[in-house]
Amino acid sequence: MTKEQEKILIEKSIASCEGAYVPYSGFHVGACVLGEDGKFYTGFNVENVSYGATICAERSAAINMMTNSSSRKILALAVAAGDTCDTMPCGICRQFLCEFMAPDAPVYTVARNGDYMVKTFAEIMPFAFTSFKKD
Numbered sequence: 001m002t003k004e005q006e007k008i009l010i011e012k013s014i015a016s017c018e019g020a021y022v023p024y025s026g027f028h029v030g031a032c033v034l035g036e037d038g039k040f041y042t043g044f045n046v047e048n049v050s051y052g053a054t055i056c057a058e059r060s061a062a063i064n065m066m067t068n069s070s071s072r073k074i075l076a077l078a079v080a081a082g083d084t085c086d087t088m089p090c091g092i093c094r095q096f097l098c099e100f101m102a103p104d105a106p107v108y109t110v111a112r113n114g115d116y117m118v119k120t121f122a123e124i125m126p127f128a129f130t131s132f133k134k135d
């Protein structure tokens, strides 16, 4: 992850907030992932009147990557929302992303003005459930 890639990832996450479909919460979230192919894939949250059917920006970006490339590894993730850089991926997204992100992969949480925090995936998803054994 170069400084230039970091800048692009963050900027694309902010720009992606624009497309969010949020008639219920009004909370625009944008996300961007860097695939193992070195390309960037964006997503945003898409809400539903049946609230639980809502898809978060992070999963939307990951699905965009897999739909449009053969990348199945996410090297870095940025998620942008609101005026502060403390919007963290929800529990469902953390479990979903676990399949595709290494423990040391960076997760950027970004504010509209470009401020950000960075954590590793392992920091936000410790003791993850990653496998099961059949009887």
Ligand SMILES: O=c1ccn([C@H]2C[C@H](O)[C@@H](CO)O2)c(=O)[nH]1
Residues within 6 Å of the ligand: 022, 025, 027, 029, 044, 045, 046, 047, 054, 055, 056, 057, 058, 079, 087, 088, 089, 090
């Ligand atoms: O990390 C997050 C947190 C929330 N949301 C969405 C889900 C819903 O549309 C709205 C309010 O929870 O924000 C995301 O997309 N990503």
Ligand SMILES: [Zn+2]
Residues within 6 Å of the ligand: 056, 057, 058, 059, 089, 090, 091, 092, 093, 094
């Ligand atoms: Zn989520």
